[in-house]
Amino acid sequence: MMKLLVLDGNSILNRAFYGIKLLTTKDGHFTNAIYGFLTMLKKMWDETQPDAVAIAFDRREPTFRHLEYDGYKAQRKGMPEELAEQMPVLKELLELLGYPLVEQAGFEADDILGTLAKASREQGAECVIATGDRDSLQLVGDGVTVRLAATKFGQPQVTVYDAEKIREEYGVEPPQMIEIKALQGDSSDNIPGVAGIGPKGAGELIRSFHDIDHIYENLDTIDIKEGMRKKLREGKESAYLSRKLGTICTDVPIDTKLETYRLQSGDKAAAARLMARLELFSLIPKLGLDAAAQETPEQSKTADSLPVKVLADGAGLLIPLQEQGRADLTAVYDGNEISSLLLPMDGTVFVLKPEKAFLRALCGNAKIVKNIHNSKPFYAALERLGVEVKNFGMDTLLAAYLLNPTSSDYGVERLAAEYEVPVPSANGEYADAARAALLPALVDRLTTEIEQNGQLDLLKKIELPLAKVLAGMETVGFAVDAAGIEEYGKGLQTRIDEIQSRIYEQVGYEFNVNSPKQLGQALFEKLGLHTGKKTKSGYSTNAEVLESLRYDHPAVEMILEYRGLTKLKSTYCDGLLKVIGPDGRIHSSFNQTETRTGRISSTEPNLQNIPVRTEQGRELRRFFIARPGWVLVDADYSQIELRVLAHVADDKNMIEAFRENADIHRSTAAQVFRMPEEMVTPIMRSRAKAVNFGIVYGIGAFSLSKNIGVTRKEADDYIKAYLAHYDGVRSYMNHVVELAKERGYAETLFGRRRYLPELTSSNFNLRSFGERVAMNMPIQGTAADIIKIAMIRVAERLTREKMQAQLILQVHDELIVEAPQEEAEAAAKLLTEEMQNAVSLSVPMLAEAKIGKTWYDAKE
DNA sequence: TCGGTCACG
DNA sequence: ACGTACGTGACCGAC
Numbered sequence: 001m002m003k004l005l006v007l008d009g010n011s012i013l014n015r016a017f018y019g020i021k022l023l024t025t026k027d028g029h030f031t032n033a034i035y036g037f038l039t040m041l042k043k044m045w046d047e048t049q050p051d052a053v054a055i056a057f058d059r060r061e062p063t064f065r066h067l068e069y070d071g072y073k074a075q076r077k078g079m080p081e082e083l084a085e086q087m088p089v090l091k092e093l094l095e096l097l098g099y100p101l102v103e104q105a106g107f108e109a110d111d112i113l114g115t116l117a118k119a120s121r122e123q124g125a126e127c128v129i130a131t132g133d134r135d136s137l138q139l140v141g142d143g144v145t146v147r148l149a150a151t152k153f154g155q156p157q158v159t160v161y162d163a164e165k166i167r168e169e170y171g172v173e174p175p176q177m178i179e180i181k182a183l184q185g186d187s188s189d190n191i192p193g194v195a196g197i198g199p200k201g202a203g204e205l206i207r208s209f210h211d212i213d214h215i216y217e218n219l220d221t222i223d224i225k226e227g228m229r230k231k232l233r234e235g236k237e238s239a240y241l242s243r244k245l246g247t248i249c250t251d252v253p254i255d256t257k258l259e260t261y262r263l264q265s266g267d268k269a270a271a272a273r274l275m276a277r278l279e280l281f282s283l284i285p286k287l288g289l290d291a292a293a294q295e296t297p298e299q300s301k302t303a304d305s306l307p308v309k310v311l312a313d314g315a316g317l318l319i320p321l322q323e324q325g326r327a328d329l330t331a332v333y334d335g336n337e338i339s340s341l342l343l344p345m346d347g348t349v350f351v352l353k354p355e356k357a358f359l360r361a362l363c364g365n366a367k368i369v370k371n372i373h374n375s376k377p378f379y380a381a382l383e384r385l386g387v388e389v390k391n392f393g394m395d396t397l398l399a400a401y402l403l404n405p406t407s408s409d410y411g412v413e414r415l416a417a418e419y420e421v422p423v424p425s426a427n428g429e430y431a432d433a434a435r436a437a438l439l440p441a442l443v444d445r446l447t448t449e450i451e452q453n454g455q456l457d458l459l460k461k462i463e464l465p466l467a468k469v470l471a472g473m474e475t476v477g478f479a480v481d482a483a484g485i486e487e488y489g490k491g492l493q494t495r496i497d498e499i500q501s502r503i504y505e506q507v508g509y510e511f512n513v514n515s516p517k518q519l520g521q522a523l524f525e526k527l528g529l530h531t532g533k534k535t536k537s538g539y540s541t542n543a544e545v546l547e548s549l550r551y552d553h554p555a556v557e558m559i560l561e562y563r564g565l566t567k568l569k570s571t572y573c574d575g576l577l578k579v580i581g582p583d584g585r586i587h588s589s590f591n592q593t594e595t596r597t598g599r600i601s602s603t604e605p606n607l608q609n610i611p612v613r614t615e616q617g618r619e620l621r622r623f624f625i626a627r628p629g630w631v632l633v634d635a636d637y638s639q640i641e642l643r644v645l646a647h648v649a650d651d652k653n654m655i656e657a658f659r660e661n662a663d664i665h666r667s668t669a670a671q672v673f674r675m676p677e678e679m680v681t682p683i684m685r686s687r688a689k690a691v692n693f694g695i696v697y698g699i700g701a702f703s704l705s706k707n708i709g710v711t712r713k714e715a716d717d718y719i720k721a722y723l724a725h726y727d728g729v730r731s732y733m734n735h736v737v738e739l740a741k742e743r744g745y746a747e748t749l750f751g752r753r754r755y756l757p758e759l760t761s762s763n764f765n766l767r768s769f770g771e772r773v774a775m776n777m778p779i780q781g782t783a784a785d786i787i788k789i790a791m792i793r794v795a796e797r798l799t800r801e802k803m804q805a806q807l808i809l810q811v812h813d814e815l816i817v818e819a820p821q822e823e824a825e826a827a828a829k830l831l832t833e834e835m836q837n838a839v840s841l842s843v844p845m846l847a848e849a850k851i852g853k854t855w856y857d858a859k860e
Numbered sequence: 861t862c863g864g865t866c867a868c869g
Numbered sequence: 870a871c872g873t874a875c876g877t878g879a880c881c882g883a884c
Binding site: 515 | 878881882
C-alpha cells in the first residue's frame with residue numbers, strides 16, 4: 001500500500017522556531033527554524049518511511065479580516081521578522097532537496113492536509129499527517145494518522161495519534177474533535193467557541209451528547225446544570241460559526257494524484273551548498289548529503305578515489321616540495337610526538353613517518369612555506385626534537401578563528417564547507433588523508449579572506465607567533481608542591497566535616513548541602529527563611545541570597561563557609577592533584593581559539609582562576625612554586641582595560657589622569673561626586689571603581705545599583721556625572737555601537753572582529769546584549785591583543801638574550817616567568833619593559849613585576 | 861547533558 | 870515595557 005506523508009509546513013516551522021534558541025549565521029541571518037524544521041522532517045521521514053511526501057504551506061490572500069486593526073496586529077505578532085525571513089529560504093532548500101511543496105492561494109495548510117488525507121483514503125493509500133497543531137486530529141480515521149510534532153529542549157519530539165489514542169485521550173471519536181472545538185473555541189485561530197466553556201466542559205458535553213446538533217436539538221431537556229444551559233443558549237450562533245470555521249476543508253483545488261508527490265531528485269549539491277551558506281553544517285551528513293557537498297558545480301559526480309601513497313622515507317619529497325614552494329602539512333600525533341605526516345602534492349597525498357632529519361630539512365628550508373591546521377602541537381613536537389621552523393606561512397585554525405571567533409567548530413571539513421573549498425575527491429576511507437587533501441585550497445582561501453578583512457598583520461604578527469609561545473608554556477608547565485596541597489586539603493576536609501554536622505544540627509536532619517535543590521528545601525521549607533530570587537528549577541541559593549539571610553538563621557553563615565571550603569577542596573585541591581604530571585608540574589592547555597574577545601583560555605586545569613580574593617583561597621598560591629634555585633617573576637598591567645578605553649575613546653580627561661599616573665578610581669570619584677580628590681572617602685572610591693568597571697562592561701543603572709547597593713536613581717546619577725566628565729567616553733560608546741550596527745561586527749585596535757547579529761534582533765534583551773558587547777569587546781579584546789604582543793616579545797627576548805628564564809603562565813593582564821635566581825632581576829626588568837612597550841598608546845601602559853619563591857610571594 | 865554555583869580577569 | 874554588566878572553566882547534582 002502506498003504511504004503518503006503530508007507535513008503542515010507552517011505549523012512545524014513555528015514549533016521549530018519557538019522550540020530552538022535563536023541561531024544565526026555569522027553575518028546575521030536567522031536559521032534556527034530551518035534547522036528545527038529539517039531535523040523534524042528527517043525524524044518524520046525515518047519513522048514513517050513514506051513512498052511520497054507533500055509539504056503544505058499557507059498562502060493566505062489578504063482578506064478583509066486581515067486588514068482590521070486587531071487582526072493585522074495579531075498577524076504581525078504571530079510571525080516575528082526573525083521567523084518570516086527564514087520561510088523563503090526554507091522553501092528554496094526544500095525544493096532543492098526534492099520535496100514537493102503544495103500551496104494554494106486562499107487556503108491554509110490545514111485544508112491542504114485535509115484534502116490530501118481524503119484523497120489518500122479514497123485511493124486506498126495510507127496517509128500520515130505531520131503537524132504541530134491539534135486541529136488536524138479531526139482528520140484521523142481509516143488509514144489516516146496524525147503525528148504531532150513538538151520541539152523540546154531543542155530536540156524533535158513526536159506523538160502519534162490514531163483513532164484509539166484520541167479515544168483514550170479525549171474520550172471521543174476523531175470526527176467529534178471538531179464538535180469539542182465548536183464549544184471550546186481556539187483563541188489562536190480566532191475561533192470564539194461558547195463563552196464560559198473551556199476544554200474540560202466541552203469534552204464532557206461532547207462525550208455525553210455526541211455533537212452540538214444533538215445538544216441544541218435537545219437543549220431544554222438534556223441533563224446539565226442550568227448555568228451551562230444558559231451559556232449554551234447564548235452561544236448557539238457562535239458554536240455553529242466556530243464549527244464551520246474550525247472544520248478543515250477537504251476539497252482544495254490541488255493535484256490529488258498521489259504519484260505527483262513522489263520525492264524528486266532536486267539538486268542535492270546545490271542544497272548542500274545552501275546549507276553550508278546557512279552554516280548548518282551538522283545537517284549535511286544527517287541528511288545524507290556528504291557526497292553531494294563535495295561536488296562543486298562544475299565537477300562530475302564520479303569523483304575518483306583519493307590517491308594515497310605511503311612512503312618509508314620523505315627524503316624524495318624535499319625537491320618537489322621546494323619546487324612547489326610550499327608544504328601543506330597534516331600531522332597525526334601520538335602523545336606529543338608526530339606519528340605521521342601527510343603531505344598532498346599534485347593530487348596525491350603522501351603519508352610518512354617523519355624522522356627527525358626529515359623534519360629538520362623540511363622545516364629548516366626557507367624556500368618551502370609551511371602551512372598547517374593547528375600549529376601549537378606541531379611546535380610542541382618540534383621543540384622536543386630541537387627543530388626550528390623557518391618560513392611558517394599559515395595556520396588555518398587561527399585564521400578561521402580570526403574570521404569568526406564565535407564559532408565552536410574549526411574542523412577542516414567544516415571550514416572547507418563554510419568557505420566552499422573544492423573537495424578533491426569523495427574518498428572516505430582515510431579521514432586524515434581526506435583532510436590533508438583539503439588543506440592547500442583551504443590555506444589559499446583563508447589567506448584571501450584574512451587579507452580582505454585587513455587581518456593579515458593580526459594573524460602573522462600576533463596569533464601565529466603566539467601559538468609557539470603557548471606551546472612552550474604548555475611544555476614547561478608550572479611546578480607545584482603536591483604534598484603541600486594535600487595537607488592543605490586535609491585541613492579543609494576536617495573543617496568541612498565539622499561544619500557539615502553543625503549544619504545538620506541546625507537544620508534538624510541530614511541532607512546534601514551541595515545540592516541546591518535539597519539546600520533550598522532545607523532553608524526555605526524546613527527553616528522557613530524568606531526566599532530570595534527564584535531560578536528556573538526552584539529557589540536560588542547563591543551567595544547573594546545567602547548573604548541577605550546571613551543574620552536570619554545561624555545555619556546560613558555555616559552554609560556560606562561550607563560552600564567556600566568545598567569549592568577550595570574539590571575544584572582546587574582535588575582538581576589540581578589530579579593533573580600533576582610525572583615531572584611534578586602542571587601542564588595546563590592554553591586555548592587560542594576559544595573566546596569571542598580574543599583572550600586565551602586555560603583548561604585541564606584552568607590556571608587562570610586560582611583563588612586570590614580571599615586570604616584562605618590565596619593560600620593555595622603558596623603551593624605554586626619555582627623549581628629549586630629558581631624564582632617566579634610575576635608582572636601585571638595596571639588598569640589595562642581603562643587605559644585602553646582612554647586611548648580608543650580619545651578621552652582628554654581620562655588620558656590626562658593616566659599621564660599623571662593618578663589613582664584612576666579616586667580621580668573618577670572626585671569627578672562623579674564633584675569634590676577634590678583629598679576628600680574622597682574609601683566608600684566613594686569603591687563606588688567609582690564599580691562605575692569604571694560598569695563602563696567597560698556596557699553599563700546599566702540597574703546593575704550598577706545592585707552591585708554597589710545604592711538606589712537605581714543614585715546609580716543613574718553616577719553614570720550621568722561620569723559621562724558628563726568623560727565626554728570622550730560618552731561619544732565613543734555611542735559611536736562604537738552605531739559602527740557595529742553598520743558593519744555587523746565590533747573590532748579591536750588591531751582588527752580583531754566579533755560579529756554581532758544580535759544587534760539586528762527585534763528582541764530587546766538580545767539587542768541590548770549586542771550593544772553592551774559592542775562596547776566591551778573592543779576594550780577587552782584590545783587589552784588581549786596587547787598582552788599577546790607582550791608575550792611574544794618577552795619570549796623572543798628571553799631567547800635572544802640566551803636566558804634560561806621561561807614564560808609559564810598568562811592570566812589576562814598578568815605574566816609569570818620562571819627564572820633562575822641569578823636571572824631574576826634581569827627577567828623582571830625585561831618583563832616590565834616588554835609589557836610597557838608592547839604598544840604605544842596615548843596613555844602609558846604601566847606594568848609592575850615582583851619576585852618570589854611562590855606565586856603567593858610574587859604577587860603580594 | 862544541563863543548570864546552578866563560584867573561582868578568576 | 871522590556872530585564873538587566875563583559876569574558877572564561879570546573880564541579881556538583883539532577884534529569
